[in-house]
Amino acid sequence: MEEDFLLARSQETIDLLLTRRSAKALTMVEPGPSEDELQTILRAGARVPDHGKLAPWRFIVFRGEARGQFGAVLRDVYARAQPGATNDQLDFEAGRLTRAPVVVAVISRVTPGIKIPEWEQLLSAGAVCQNMLIAATALGFGAQWLTEWYAFDAKVNEALGLGENEKVAGYLYFGSESVPKDERPRPELSEITSEWAAKG
Numbered sequence: 001m002e003e004d005f006l007l008a009r010s011q012e013t014i015d016l017l018l019t020r021r022s023a024k025a026l027t028m029v030e031p032g033p034s035e036d037e038l039q040t041i042l043r044a045g046a047r048v049p050d051h052g053k054l055a056p057w058r059f060i061v062f063r064g065e066a067r068g069q070f071g072a073v074l075r076d077v078y079a080r081a082q083p084g085a086t087n088d089q090l091d092f093e094a095g096r097l098t099r100a101p102v103v104v105a106v107i108s109r110v111t112p113g114i115k116i117p118e119w120e121q122l123l124s125a126g127a128v129c130q131n132m133l134i135a136a137t138a139l140g141f142g143a144q145w146l147t148e149w150y151a152f153d154a155k156v157n158e159a160l161g162l163g164e165n166e167k168v169a170g171y172l173y174f175g176s177e178s179v180p181k182d183e184r185p186r187p188e189l190s191e192i193t194s195e196w197a198a199k200g
Helices: 013-017 035-045 065-081 089-094 120-137 154-160
Strands: 057-063 102-109 142-146 166-177
Touching: 013 120, 013 166, 035 057, 035 120, 057 065, 065 089, 065 142, 065 154, 102 120, 102 142, 120 142, 120 166
Parallel strands: none
Antiparallel strands: 057 102, 102 166, 142 166
């Protein structure tokens, strides 16, 4: 029957979407997602709209010692760009990825010169990030999507092994929450919504 192909209504999902709030990486603690939970988050990320079935994104996972090793790269790049940086500033840069137990860099990889607009490929990478935030929240973890200076730095991207048409869509931080999240103001729907009507 046709009903067999319809998904059941889920008020729990709606409630999650209407209350989801980013956590702060600075306040995340262990434990982070387990291997199985991380795979669930990544699979959720890969189930976004994808015109042309291009998969215009990929994932780079940082766990354990890799977070500090990549932090050493950030420290070195920052020191070269900011020769007057203090040791405290350099230590902060070195510790950026250790703020959370698990960090995933979502990489946008655009295929130029095809019928699928580049803009749609970029939007798909953004949808990946949001899906992963939602999945992590549903699993009980705090999650934050950040694009700080190192998401746009050529030397850092070289260390990541990014290709010519690849960019960092975001670094996603996942961990357990140690402090309650505060709500922030949201736009009134009446201020951001209109209905189109034909003129004349």
